[in-house]
Amino acid sequence: MDVVSDAISSVRTGRPHSNRLRVSGSWCTRIAAYEGAGFHVVLAGDCWLLPEGGTGIPLGPGDVVLLPHGAGHVLADGPVDAATAARATPFEEAGPGDALSDVGGVGGVGGVELLCGKYRLDRSRTHPLLAELPQVAHLANRADRPPELRAAVALLADELDGRRPGSSLALPSLLDLLLVYMVRAWLARAATGVWPAVLNDPVATSALRALHAEPAAPWTNDSLAARAGVSRATLARRFTALVGRPPMAYLTWWRLTLAAARLRDTDAPLAAVARETGYGSPYALSHAFSREFGTTPGRYRAQAV
Known part of the structure; x- marks a missing residue:
């Protein structure tokens, strides 16, 4: 994607x-x-x-x-x-x-x-x-x-x-x-x-494509910089300046956004949603989700129905 x-x-x-x-x-x-x-x-x-x-x-x-x-x-x-x-x-x-x-x-x-x-x-x-x-x-x-x-x-x-x-x-x-x-x-x-500027920047676009293609991958700043073909410092500087948040912060936000969409649109078990969004366990996802949304995944799903 x-x-x-x-x-x-x-x-x-x-x-x-x-x-x-x-x-x-x-x-x-x-x-x-x-x-x-x-x-x-x-x-x-x-x-x-x-x-x-x-x-x-x-x-x-x-x-x-x-x-x-x-x-x-x-x-x-x-x-x-x-x-x-x-x-x-x-x-x-x-x-x-x-x-x-x-x-x-x-x-x-x-x-x-x-x-x-x-x-x-x-x-x-x-x-x-x-x-x-x-x-x-x-x-x-x-x-x-x-x-x-x-x-x-x-x-x-x-x-x-x-x-x-x-x-x-x-x-x-x-x-x-x-x-x-x-x-x-x-x-x-x-x-x-x-965002027109973001999508016209080859470094930011390469990093975003990688994060969106494999959101569950164990990304680090170093591995993402290698995928984009630049140094870690260059990636952090250009990505943050254009997107408005560092690469790993964007990845966390995007993973939780995907988790919310899966909870809203499907009845997939929390363990499956956690695997698909890069969290090692339902507990890890629930902790991050509650911190971001102010509610548990279960309550979020119930309110979205």
Whole structure:
């Protein structure tokens, strides 16, 4: 596994949910803040998105918007100010849900067609890479957009139109791919930020790949430095400066994050979770887990159900 994949898989729960909407005329709908990540793909037409406390963003065909922290926002047929946004129709009251819907106005040819959806995320252990994402990541349909994101949007549009056999499996899988591609596209184009710099540094990236590929391995600063091809001092200096914590501190944090995900998502015995995350015994894991989370693994698992 790589850092981006692990960062997403450690917090993602359940399956993504999506609605395909067709709207026309004059319309304005408000989507409340959500404990997860939201997204919109403009399949046809033009509209505007106004995030809470932000400025309006014009959207056109093929544009993709990721709201990684579940920020509340307004979608409308045109520019909208704060006063208009306050009177927007709540999304839950605007359409029948999963069906191809009309939200306000009169639906029909020539309107706006959107794929709107949400990913369920457990934010209790959000990886700093995801925490650094902006409230709104607008990935416009430009010529320099990553080809895999463009392909994912096209495949989604085809799958939605075709209603082919197997679509109930294909659609969630494509939505999972879309999330990875949206995060990857933001990282590739970000002019500033900690994690774009981390993933562009060969030493930090090599060390992170090793830790994420083998989190249960008996890593030391010396063995990790050897894997990265640098001295122990160089690794400690560059890794800590970029990632924000020393390599072994990051490894401990990541092992406990993985343990929490395993406790949340599976019924694996504590001994198995301990082996998978580099702890020599259930007692050792329980001690470290309680120190980090303020609760025992058993209680954490019971509360996560």
